[in-house]
Amino acid sequence: MNVVILDTGCANLNSVKSAIARHGYEPKVSRDPDVVLLADKLFLPGVGTAQAAMDQVR
Template sequence: MATSTQNVVIIDTGCANVSSVKFAIERLGYQVVISKEPEVVLAADKLFLPGVGTASEAMKNLEERNLIDLVKQVEKPVLGICLGMQLLGKLSQEKGQKADELVECLGLCEGEVRRLETGELPLPHMVGIP
């Protein structure tokens, strides 16, 4: 597969398995940079926002890395992967220690992420496929 000349950047959120996302994108013929540097992120043609864990921890990581305002400045396409997709919304509902809590997210997409009510049915659980 030919290598694409587009500038593809994975935002280094500090809460994701960026190497697996990088590998998947490279298999499509793109050269990928992982960065949290404003000049690199803002110069990207395409951006990926990965995430693993809880929205509260991810937003804390983004804040500590000064990425919240940076991501909001981006005018190019951004694809959220896993938790990264949740972070693009306004709010994410999570199970807190005492009750459900709503975590303020990036607000780049309309809508909120709410827990799926299943009654007594178990939620499906997805695992990685080698």
């Protein structure tokens, strides 16, 4: 399964990556649209920084 964490520049990505890895997946961290669009599962970290994260996505 292709698991991707969107790099918004606003979150602790290592923490998210470790949590996903504990479930047996090897997530990629990327902001490359081609990588993100091919994800089977996409994580959008940054609940505490939602506005800043959305600004980066735009």
